[in-house]
Structure formats: structure tokens, C-alpha cells
Amino acid sequence: MAIKALREALKAExxxxxxxxxxxxxxxxxxxxxxxxxxxxxxxQFTAPxxxxxxxxxxxVWVLLMTLIVISSIFIRPSVYPGLPLIQWFGPIHIFTVVTTVGIVGGLIYLIKGGPTLKKHKGPFMGIFIGGxxxxxxxxxxxxxxxxxVALGG
Structure with missing residues (x-):
């Protein structure tokens, strides 16, 4: 039994x-x-002081990476229809592009305001992490x- 599980694990690897x-x-x-x-x-970020x-x-750096993710997501076209015009590239998954953009802006506003609102940046950024x-x-x-x-082959 253990040998079979090991073979499967190696096959997956x-x-x-x-x-x-x-x-x-x-x-x-x-x-x-x-x-x-x-x-x-x-x-x-969530685990460090x-x-x-x-x-x-x-x-x-994380905010810059998330911004790069948002920008790049706009230009990912569906491979099934490579000839589509830009406006038709967008599908339901691009809702995350909009929500993530709003979260980045919201979190940055809390950081820029500082003071008592500073700790509120955690909400939008945690939302981006979970949702985005x-x-x-x-x-x-x-x-x-x-x-x-990549993960499962084929």
C-alpha cells in the first residue's frame, strides 16, 4: 500500500x-x-511584526506587485479566441481586477492619511490577499x- 502511494507521489512530481x-x-x-x-x-507581512x-x-513592494498583477491582467487575452478585440477579452474573472484596484487605492488612502486610520489599511489589503x-x-x-x-501536468 505504501509503495503504491509512493509511486503515485513520484508520478505526480x-x-x-x-x-x-x-x-x-x-x-x-x-x-x-x-x-x-x-x-x-x-x-x-501577515506574520511579521x-x-x-x-x-x-x-x-x-507588495503593493507594487499587486499593481503589476492588476495591469497585466488587463492584457491577458483568452487563448481560445486570440483574434478578439481588447474590449472582448474581459470575462467574469476580471471582476477581481476591478475589486483589487479598488482595494489597492483604499488601502493606500488609509496609509497616506495616517494617524488613527493607519491601521485600517489592513482591511483592504487582507481582502486583496484573500480575494485577489x-x-x-x-x-x-x-x-x-x-x-x-504546471501543477498537474498536461
Whole structure:
């Protein structure tokens, strides 16, 4: 039984490859690698001490990464219909583009205001992390998507 489970695990490991992502368009690569970096930085931000210089510095990098993710998402076109005009590229997943943009702006406004509103930046940024990285990221692993091919092969 254990040998069978080990074989399955090794088989799954063999099928995991960055190749589908590396063969994708540059805008998808920018989007995906920025999202991965933002996810890691977000976890660090939530667990590390607040108000420190590293928190502020990593926070600024995280906001820039999230902005890059939003901008790149606008230019990701559906591969099934590559000839579509820009306005027709947008699908339901692009709701996350709008919501994330609103969250970035809202969080930055709280930071710029400072004072008693400073701690409120956590709300929009936590929402972006959960909605924009975890939930939208989960959609990237659906069958037929590049990240599904990266994680599960085929």
C-alpha cells in the first residue's frame, strides 16, 4: 500500500513542470510570477511584526506587485479566441481586477492619511490577499488553465 502511494507521489512530481508557464506569453509570465511573489510576501507581512521598516518596505513592494498583477491582467487575452478585440477579452474573472484596484487605492488612502486610520489599511489589503491572490489564484488551477498544467501536468 505504501509503495503504491509512493509511486503515485513520484508520478505526480514528474508531471509538475514550469514548462507550460515558461512557454506562455510574457504578460502571463509577469502576471503569474508577480502573483507568486505577492503571495509569499503577503504571508510574511501577515506574520511579521507591524510598523517596522521591513514591514513598510515589503508592504511597498507588495503593493507594487499587486499593481503589476492588476495591469497585466488587463492584457491577458483568452487563448481560445486570440483574434478578439481588447474590449472582448474581459470575462467574469476580471471582476477581481476591478475589486483589487479598488482595494489597492483604499488601502493606500488609509496609509497616506495616517494617524488613527493607519491601521485600517489592513482591511483592504487582507481582502486583496484573500480575494485577489487566494480565490482568483484558485481559478488559475482549473482544468484547461496554464497553472493547472504546471501543477498537474498536461
Amino acid at each position: 514528474e508531471s509538475m513542470s514550469l514548462q507550460p508557464l515558461l512557454e506562455a506569453s510574457w504578460v502571463i509570465q509577469v502576471h503569474a510570477f508577480s502573483a507568486m511573489a505577492a503571495f509569499v510576501l503577503g504571508v510574511i 507591524k510598523g517596522t521598516l521591513p514591514h513598510k518596505t515589503l508592504g511597498a 491572490l487566494i480565490i482568483a489564484g484558485a481559478f488559475a488551477f482549473l482544468p484547461g488553465r496554464i497553472m493547472h498544467a
